[in-house]
Amino acid sequence: MTTEEYTHLRERGLTQEAAFRGQLVKVRVDTVALPNGETAQREIVEHPGAVAVVPITADGRILLVRQFRYPINQFTLELPAGKLELGEKPEETCLRELAEETGFTASNLERLTEFVVTPGYSTERITLFKATGLASSPAPRDPDEFIESVEVTVEEALAMVRDGRIVDAKTIIGLLWLERNS
Amino acid sequence: MTTEEYTHLRERGLTQEAAFRGQLVKVRVDTVALPNGETAQREIVEHPGAVAVVPITADGRILLVRQFRYPINQFTLELPAGKLELGEKPEETCLRELAEETGFTASNLERLTEFVVTPGYSTERITLFKATGLASSPAPRDPDEFIESVEVTVEEALAMVRDGRIVDAKTIIGLLWLERNS
Numbered sequence: 001m002t003t004e005e006y007t008h009l010r011e012r013g014l015t016q017e018a019a020f021r022g023q024l025v026k027v028r029v030d031t032v033a034l035p036n037g038e039t040a041q042r043e044i045v046e047h048p049g050a051v052a053v054v055p056i057t058a059d060g061r062i063l064l065v066r067q068f069r070y071p072i073n074q075f076t077l078e079l080p081a082g083k084l085e086l087g088e089k090p091e092e093t094c095l096r097e098l099a100e101e102t103g104f105t106a107s108n109l110e111r112l113t114e115f116v117v118t119p120g121y122s123t124e125r126i127t128l129f130k131a132t133g134l135a136s137s138p139a140p141r142d143p144d145e146f147i148e149s150v151e152v153t154v155e156e157a158l159a160m161v162r163d164g165r166i167v168d169a170k171t172i173i174g175l176l177w178l179e180r181n182s
Numbered sequence: 183m184t185t186e187e188y189t190h191l192r193e194r195g196l197t198q199e200a201a202f203r204g205q206l207v208k209v210r211v212d213t214v215a216l217p218n219g220e221t222a223q224r225e226i227v228e229h230p231g232a233v234a235v236v237p238i239t240a241d242g243r244i245l246l247v248r249q250f251r252y253p254i255n256q257f258t259l260e261l262p263a264g265k266l267e268l269g270e271k272p273e274e275t276c277l278r279e280l281a282e283e284t285g286f287t288a289s290n291l292e293r294l295t296e297f298v299v300t301p302g303y304s305t306e307r308i309t310l311f312k313a314t315g316l317a318s319s320p321a322p323r324d325p326d327e328f329i330e331s332v333e334v335t336v337e338e339a340l341a342m343v344r345d346g347r348i349v350d351a352k353t354i355i356g357l358l359w360l361e362r363n364s
Contacts, residue, residue, distance in 0.1 A: 006257055009250045009328045020202040020209050022225040025303055027202050027209055032252055040326040043204040044253045045227055045303075068191045069301035070214055071226045075188055076301055113343075117299040117351045118306065119251035119258055121207055121227075126351075144222040146191045161295075169299045169308075169351045176358040 289315030
């Protein structure tokens with residue numbers, strides 16, 4: 001949609017002000033010109049972007065990671081994922097996170113799609129990959145990340161999407177994407 | 183997953199500090215106890231929760247809304263959606279946003295599922311509905327929201343998911359969910 005232009009809908013940034021600078025999250029408040037000439041404030045969470053990966057084993061199972069997600073106070077099963085470090089290409093982030101979170105490397109990465117998760121207030125964009133040709137390759141973990149990997153069949157994973165045991169949007173997209181294209 | 187307990191993965195909140203209070207977004211920084219006894223900081227974007235709806239017309243088309251999303255500098259096509267106002271039930275938010283964004287009301291709402299979009303740093307939870315029995319019922323819009331509704335066939339919508347013209351996660355989930363259950 002980027003190349004299209006709907007002038008009657010477009011907002012234009014006028015000023016930016018840094019409002020919060022954390023380790024993970026940065027927030028700025030922009031003043032924008034609305035299509036009707038008025039101005040408004042937009043609060044924006046700046047995020048470097050992320051990747052998620054559907055890792056498929058030789059016998060067709062999927063590797064997920066279990067972790068406690070403090071912001072939602074809930075244990076989740078999610079695709080391996082992580083944010084882009086400075087200067088990393090999405091493919092590099094994908095292989096790094098896969099190794100850190102599951103202990104596997106992959107000989108084949110296929111880019112499935114790219115999406116945004118909260119376009120109303122965040123810049124975050126996630127590139128979704130499929131990984132095959134997995135081989136054991138343990139890597140050091142983030143010291144403050146406590147996770148474990150879980151191997152499930154495609155049918156189990158889709159059943160967990162259906163009944164709400166899998167609640168994470170990128171994971172739901174990855175599993176439904178896999179289903180419709182396999 | 184909420185009822186399960188994996189003690190070796192759980193983090194426990196110790197203190198909370200408000201870091202930014204905007205109109206839409208609030209950020210707090212919590213100190214948490216990690217499973218290994220160490221402490222760490224977690225930055226959390228507080229969000230009241232939201233709904234999204236797949237509105238289906240009598241002839242089986244889907245209503246989407248086109249808008250400019252300033253945080254990602256891009257025009258998008260998304261499901262009608264919006265955040266919960268204080269005291270609203272998700273069904274009420276759903277009907278309100280549907281009327282505001284498309285000019286239609288619905289005689290039948292079906293809850294499809296619920297998911298989180300950024301469990302690493304946000305509390306946001308989205309309840310997804312399907313709406314049928316649509317009837318024209320224009321409602322006043324948000325004064326600083328410039329949007330237009332667009333009617334597409336299911337096939338067009340799914341083609342736009344496939345080729346990346348639709349980039350919004352909740353919209354992708356709604357359309358893929360519809361496809362696999364219809």
